[in-house]
Amino acid sequence: QSALTQPASVSGSPGQSITISCTGTSSDVGSYKLVSWYQQHPGKAPKLMISDVSKRPSGVSNRFSGSKSGNTASLTISGLQAEDEADYYCYSYAGSSTWVFGGGTKLTVL
């Protein structure tokens, strides 16, 4: 149950697109289409943004999209807005009914 690997920080200007990677192993990300992404603003509870690699829950902007290739999942945010500035965490099924988070990525909107 080792944490998934994410970049510590990414940044982009308003209107631009950014991508956050999430690297796991063949025991978690690589084996299941069960990767989700959470957004967390300072002092707030996390919010589900993407489930099952690429599905957007109701109410989540279509500027958020997800994908996966091999052991690496990605979250792309297009048309960056100031309100997107937050921490983002990937989360994957890791087998045996256990789950694991990534270390988190701080997104700064310049």
Add this chain to the structure above:
Amino acid sequence: QVQLVESGGGVVQPGRSLRLSCAASGFTFNSYGMHWVRQAPGKGLEWVGVLSHDGINKYYADSVKGRFTISRDNSKNTLYLQMNTLRAEDTAVYYCAKDSTSGPIGGDLDCWGQGILVTVSS
């Protein structure tokens, strides 16, 4: 609307025990698995464990296995986290979270409580 409210946090000495509660409302509690997730100060999220909707199946992260126990009282719409033999590294904000799938545990967490701080210190 769906609401989860944690309680029971506070300061506890190393080696002691503490029980957290999570009161649920706004959904059919006994139909959903429930998770605990924690976040150490200034750190990332860590999945702690999950309990199935019927209270039968329980799964834990290696870091808490054997020390923490998740339970639920579906008649009271309440989830619990019993934490024993606490260590300094268990200091964190603890969140309860609702599984997004009715019935079998799906894993996605579609509703979270506001979190409760547990500090393990002498």
